[in-house]
Each structure stands twice: as C-alpha cells, then as structure tokens.
Amino acid sequence: xxxxxxxxxxxxxxxxxxxxxxxxxxxxxxxxxxxxxxxxxxxxxxxxxxxxxxxxxxxxxxxxxxxxxxxxxxxxxxxxxxxxxxxxxxxxxxxxxxxxxxxxxxxxxxxxxxxxxxxxxxxxxxxxxxxxxxxxxxxxxxxxxxxxxxxxxxxxxxxxxxxxxxxxxxxxxxxxxxxxxxxxxxxxxxxxxxxxxxxxxxxxxxxxxxxxxxxxxxxxxxxxxxxxxxxxxxxxxxxxxxxxxxxxxxxxxxxxxxxxxxxxxxxx
Amino acid sequence: xxxxxxxxxxxxxxxxxxxxxxxxxxxxxxxxxxxxxxxxxxxxxxxxxxxxxxxxxxxxxxxxxxxxxxxxxxxxxxxxxxxxxxxxxxxxxxxxxxxxxxxxxxxxxxxxxxxxxxxxxxxxxxxxxxxxxxxxxxxxxxxxxxxxxxxxxxxxxxxxxxxxxxxxxxxxxxxxxxxxxxxxxxxxxxxxxxxxxxxxxxxxxxxxxxxxxxxxxxxxxxxxxxxxxxxxxxxxxxxxxxxxxxxxxxxxxxxxxxxxxxxxxxxxxxxxxxxxxxxxxx
Numbered sequence: 001x002x003x004x005x006x007x008x009x010x011x012x013x014x015x016x017x018x019x020x021x022x023x024x025x026x027x028x029x030x031x032x033x034x035x036x037x038x039x040x041x042x043x044x045x046x047x048x049x050x051x052x053x054x055x056x057x058x059x060x061x062x063x064x065x066x067x068x069x070x071x072x073x074x075x076x077x078x079x080x081x082x083x084x085x086x087x088x089x090x091x092x093x094x095x096x097x098x099x100x101x102x103x104x105x106x107x108x109x110x111x112x113x114x115x116x117x118x119x120x121x122x123x124x125x126x127x128x129x130x131x132x133x134x135x136x137x138x139x140x141x142x143x144x145x146x147x148x149x150x151x152x153x154x155x156x157x158x159x160x161x162x163x164x165x166x167x168x169x170x171x172x173x174x175x176x177x178x179x180x181x182x183x184x185x186x187x188x189x190x191x192x193x194x195x196x197x198x199x200x201x202x203x204x205x206x207x208x209x210x211x212x213x214x215x216x217x218x219x220x221x222x223x224x225x226x227x228x229x230x231x232x233x234x235x236x237x238x239x240x241x242x243x244x245x246x247x248x249x250x251x252x253x254x255x256x257x258x259x260x261x262x263x264x265x266x267x268x
Numbered sequence: 269x270x271x272x273x274x275x276x277x278x279x280x281x282x283x284x285x286x287x288x289x290x291x292x293x294x295x296x297x298x299x300x301x302x303x304x305x306x307x308x309x310x311x312x313x314x315x316x317x318x319x320x321x322x323x324x325x326x327x328x329x330x331x332x333x334x335x336x337x338x339x340x341x342x343x344x345x346x347x348x349x350x351x352x353x354x355x356x357x358x359x360x361x362x363x364x365x366x367x368x369x370x371x372x373x374x375x376x377x378x379x380x381x382x383x384x385x386x387x388x389x390x391x392x393x394x395x396x397x398x399x400x401x402x403x404x405x406x407x408x409x410x411x412x413x414x415x416x417x418x419x420x421x422x423x424x425x426x427x428x429x430x431x432x433x434x435x436x437x438x439x440x441x442x443x444x445x446x447x448x449x450x451x452x453x454x455x456x457x458x459x460x461x462x463x464x465x466x467x468x469x470x471x472x473x474x475x476x477x478x479x480x481x482x483x484x485x486x487x488x489x490x491x492x493x494x495x496x497x498x499x500x501x502x503x504x505x506x507x508x509x510x511x512x513x514x515x516x517x518x519x520x521x522x523x524x525x526x527x528x529x530x531x532x533x534x535x536x537x538x539x540x541x542x543x544x545x546x547x548x549x550x
Contacts, residue, residue: 068440073439098442098444101439101440101441108437108440110433112433112434112437113437114434124438124441125441125442174437177437177441178440
C-alpha cells in the first residue's frame with residue numbers, strides 16, 4: 001500500500017479529512033474567443049459524489065477536464081479565476097501537471113483501454129510512478145480490479161487483451177486503471193452513457209462504494225442517475241453554474257426556475 | 269416495367285465497366301511478370317546470385333555485386349530516411365496546427381513530387397563534387413532523401429488515426445506528453461508505420477535516376493561506402509543498352525530479381541498490417 005505514494009501528495013496525517021477538496025473560485029474558461037465557463041464558484045467536499053448535470057454544451061465536461069488540466073492540450077484555451085485541489089491552485093505555474101493527474105484520476109465516456117493486456121492496462125499508471133517490482137504490481141492490479149468488482153470475471157485472463165472484454169467490463173477495467181494510481185479525486189465523464197442498464201447499475205454501485213475513499217465528480221445526462229448516485233448536484237446552463245446544492249434539495253425544491261425547468265424535462 | 273428493365277441494364281453495364289477497370293488495373297503488373305518470367309527465368313540460376321558478371325563472350329556469370337550493392341544502398345537509405353521521416357511525422361501529428369508543421373507538410377509534398385533525377389543531382393552536388401568521386405554513400409543519400417517525405421507523410425497519417433481517447437487516457441494517468449507520444453501513440457500506430465516504411469523501401473529499391481551520378485555502378489565487387497557501388501537498376505540499364513544478346517538475357521534476369529525484391533518487401537508490408545487492429549499483448 002505504502003509503495004504507491006507519489007511525490008506531490010501531501011502528508012496524509014496533515015489533512016486526512018480534507019484531502020480531495022475541490023474548489024472553484026470565480027472560474028471562467030475560453031476556447032479561443034468562445035467562453036465555455038462563466039465565473040463558476042463552488043466547493044466540492046471530500047469523499048462525496050457530485051453530479052454535474054445540464055444540457056449538451058453547457059460546460060460541464062469543460063469544468064471536469066479543467067480539474068486535471070486535460071484541456072491544456074487544446075490550442076488557444078485560457079482561463080480566469082482559480083481552481084483549487086486541497087487549497088492549492090491547479091494552475092499554479094510551479095505545479096507539476098503530471099503529478100496533479102496522478103492525484104486526479106479520470107474515466108471517459110467511451111471506454112478507452114490501451115490495446116494491451118488487462119494486466120498491463122491496470123499496471124500502466126503505477127509503472128510510471130516507478131513501481132517496477134512485480135510483486136507490488138501484482139498486488140496493485142489485483143486490488144484495483146477487486147475495487148471495481150471485476151476481479152472474479154478477469155482473474156483467469158489477465159494476460160489477454162483488454163479489448164476482448166464486453167463494453168461494461170472494459171469500462172470497469174478503465175476505472176481500475178485510474179484507481180491503480182491511488183488518486184484522491186476521480187472524475188467520471190458520462191461513464192455509463194454508452195452502457196446497457198445492468199452495466200450502468202454496476203458502475204453506479206461502484207461509485208457508491210468508492211466515495212468512502214475518494215472524491216467523485218460525475219458528469220451525466222441521466223437525471224435519474226444523478227438523483228440515485230450523487231450527494232450533491234451542480235446544474236450548469238450555457239456556461240454558468242445555475243445551482244449547486246445537496247442532490248435531494250436540487251431535485252425536490254430547486255431554488256432556481258431554470259433548474260426546475262430542466263429537471264422536470266421542460267428543456268434540455 | 270420498361271423503366272425497371274432499363275435500370276437493370278444500365279446497372280449491369282456499369283458493374284461490368286468497373287469490373288473491366290479493376291481487371292485492367294492489374295493487367296500491367298501481370299503482363300510485366302509474365303514477360304519477365306519468360307525472358308528472364310531461363311538465365312536465372314544460383315550462379316546469378318553468387319557470381320560476378322563475366323566479360324562479353326563468356327557465357328554464365330551473375331550479378332552478385334549488383335544484388336549486394338542494391339541491398340547496401342537500401343540499407344543506407346533506410347538508416348537516413350526512417351528516423352528522420354518518423355521523427356518528422358511525429359512532429360506533424362503532435363503539433364498539427366503550428367506554422368512550422370504546415371510548412372513542413374507542404375514542403376514534404378513538394379519533395380515527394382520532385383523528379384527522382386533531381387535527387388541524384390542534389391546528392392552529386394553535396395557528396396560527389398566536393399569529394400571528387402562517386403560513392404555508395406552518395407547513392408544512399410539520394411535514395412534516403414526520397415524516402416524521407418514518404419515516411420513522414422505515412423507516419424503522420426498513421427498517428428492521426430490513433431484515437432484521441434487513447435492519448436487522453438495516458439495523459440490522465442499522469443503520463444508526460446513525450447512518454448504518451450512514444451509508448452501509446454507511436455506504439456499503437458507501429459504496424460501502420462512499419463508498413464509505410466516498407467512501402468517506401470520498395471518504392472526506392474528500383475530507382476535508377478538518383479543513382480546515375482552518385483553510386484554510378486561498379487563492375488567489380490565492392491561494399492565500401494566511399495567507393496562507387498553496383499546496383500541492380502544500374503546494371504539492368506547498362507546491360508539493356510549494350511549490343512550483346514547474353515547481356516540482354518542477364519538484364520531480363522536482373523529485372524526479375526529486382527521485381528522479386530520489391531514484391532517480397534510489399535508482401536512483408538501486407539503481413540505487418542494484418543495485425544494492425546489486433547492487440548499486441550505483452
């Protein structure tokens with residue numbers, strides 16, 4: 001277990017209860033001239049599940065991809081305001097973005113295992129953290145696959161291609177791959193939108209299990225999923241954060257009219 | 269009824285035409301192969317691969333020096349063309365929209381369309397004239413310069429096919445960009461890049477013009493990089509131009525060997541792509 005501590009992680013004893021806090025402070029984001037996020041301010045508590053909902057193009061994925069700075073790859077992007085992980089700005093120039101991404105795992109809408117074996121997929125992250133010892137790797141791979149409840153299905157075929165699994169299984173391998181890095185935060189970008197109902201249910205159960213250990217932010221188009229799986233919900237609309245609060249309150253007594261209109265299906 | 273019938277007729281005729289075009293497209297290769305086999309196969313023997321050319325009048329002899337010379341030239345060209353081409357292709361794919369990338373992309377295409385004899389003149393200008401004599405190195409450089417744009421563009425195309433999602437997956441796991449490029453992007457596209465490289469090799473293997481003022485040919489055995497070297501296309505050119513019947517025979521046999529080399533490389537390329545979308549399992 002202890003072998004997996006990357007350099008940039010704060011000492012666990014120092015802030016055991018607040019590790020994995022994400023806070024946006026008046027955060028805006030532009031793709032070229034197009035503004036995708038407008039002054040977002042919200043604080044996601046550690047070890048919780050937060051759902052980002054809103055119609056397509058409202059900025060929820062942009063927000064998610066800003067947290068691990070995956071948007072940096074797109075030319076001509078810029079931001080204003082700040083985005084903090086555990087009180088440290090992720091845009092701090094002295095911050096190592098590689099270390100940041102090891103602390104913030106991400107799972108994508110379309111499962112994207114590498115064209116390698118199941119084992120190699122999960123071991124990919126730890127390997128770059130310098131874990132070369134086979135026994136430790138075996139242990140991490142097994143633990144990660146157990147955490148995503150797929151170990152029993154794949155333990156006899158770890159050395160076969162991950163591309164041979166079903167979509168739902170591949171997605172769980174991708175989650176295991178993200179967990180193998182021992183992240184504090186897990187970002188899920190519509191992880192179940194291309195899966196069948198039973199695979200979706202498994203992913204949701206998984207999210208519920210995992211929130212005990214890490215902070216989860218999940219982008220979803222499925223409102224029932226947001227209501228079922230999350231504790232907090234943020235409703236984005238045309239780049240603005242319209243409302244952020246406990247899921248129950250958002251779904252039963254939204255303060256904003258636009259939120260109510262969206263969750264009752266009047267638009268979006 | 270009538271319209272349906274005429275529609276079927278037109279459709280049939282069109283299918284027939286494309287069928288004909290498809291057959292015609294492969295006809296030249298078939299004709300060449302048949303012709304070469306009938307003319308050249310009779311002169312082909314083990315001696316052709318192991319013996320040196322004999323003077324006019326003496327029967328037998330082979331093209332051992334030219335076969336080895338062609339392989340040496342391909343080797344030099346590959347050593348030059350492959351790393352530069354793959355590196356440039358990687359740059360073009362990773363820095364798609366930088367001004368340098370679009371310039372390089374355009375110039376690569378120009379270089380690709382450049383007549384091969386110009387490559388020969390270029391190599392002569394930089395490697396023959398200053399040194400004072402023809403050399404295998406100059407020939408290899410001429411062929412290598414032809415390979416660079418071919419490899420650059422195929423590498424770029426193969427890399428662009430690698431899904432962004434794979435790239436993002438690696439980056440999101442905390443892979444630095446350079447390692448993502450090498451261990452995920454390049455690795456995933458490897459089979460395609462290998463194919464592109466082999467196709468480029470096959471393409472330059474038969475080039476004659478770039479060798480005319482560079483490698484120039486050699487009637488004797490030489491594998492030295494600083495000396496003129498024999499090459500199959502040059503030997504074929506020289507023998508076919510000669511007035512002697514036995515040399516004509518040898519030229520046919522040489523052409524057959526050259527085509528066989530190109531064919532083997534192309535088949536290897538086919539073989540390499542077969543598993544392109546399969547999973548290279550460790």
